[in-house]
Amino acid sequence: MPLTATRIAADTATVTVASQMEEIAEWSRRYFGDWWNATTAKTPTEGGIAGDGGGLVLADLDPGRVDDVHTLVRDYGFDETVYANARTLVSRQDGVTYAVQPDERLAYQADGRRLVIVGEHPEPVAVAAARLARELVRAQLLADGWTVLHASAAVKDGRTVLTLGDKGAGKTTTALLLARQGWGLLANDRVFARAEEDGTVRVLPWPSAAAIGLGLLEATGLYHQVRERVLAGEQLHPTQHPTVTQALNDGRREPIWRENGDRKELKPQFFPDQLGTWLGLTLVTEATAAGLLFPTVNPEASPAILEDDRALTEGDVFSTTTEDRYPDIFRLIPATAPDNTADLVEQLGQLPHRSLMLTHDTDANSALLAKTADDITAL
Incomplete structure (x- = not known):
């Protein structure tokens, strides 16, 4: 049966997602879109599709193969971990990594930059294939000296302000409010960054x-x-919690709900392309870092610039040892990949940075952010 395929390119990294099912390849085309130059690959073949030295993900439906891999993993012996929020059993034999996620009915085989994924239903396989494609891009970019930062990024005239902080600090709020005022959105939670020899820092989504x-x-x-x-009847991303979908259907706007006694925020999950088609935002594919923002949210305070010495630290960086959602279980990142974290932190530390207090007054937040970001990019 012929394969259909999507080719993804980010800087020098390339990955192809191929499948006998058009909807699986199309999922990756939609998901990565312009951010990673996702296009239809021409006349793909399993042997030659990744001939440019990039990565290859082969993804299809094969419930019997899922069972086979599960049996193989049990027979070989396995380590248990959490990957993409799912219980994952991992075995290695003769340089090949086998993994299974029993609850999701997904199975994997990885040999270098060639990964195979099989499952029972198209949507979970498509989601996992896109995730693996992103991991292959990450591995290639890390090998080329890029670093993943826990930051959002808004862009004006090719220059970006990076917003950093822990969960709930205001990274998404800052990026969205700036994007609503005409800035381009490069990323809402993570970016790739690399210090260049000319003293600049390039940023990718x-x-x-x-x-x-x-x-x-x-x-x-x-x-x-x-x-x-x-x-x-339009669909948001399938990782969205059903409680959020129900709240939207019911017209409920309360931002907080409780699960097992814990307070959680109701957050719709948007596909990257929906940031443009649903929310009217402009997506940007690359920029040069101009400065850093460190927000804090306090509903009782007034928006203001704070006088403190917060600066970028290595704690704001996702390394191969601190990455929790997507640990390198398939051993895609070479041991010789350079660690440029210290150089990047030093380079970014020389850029203007501001600590901000944000509140729940959206108009006041927007005014403060726009002025602060404009001042930074003008320096």
């Missing part, structure tokens, strides 16, 4: 589903148009 809370959508006037699309 990390495509991912964007989680934007109902409270922020309501405050920015985006809630109604999102709900209208959901009611019309």
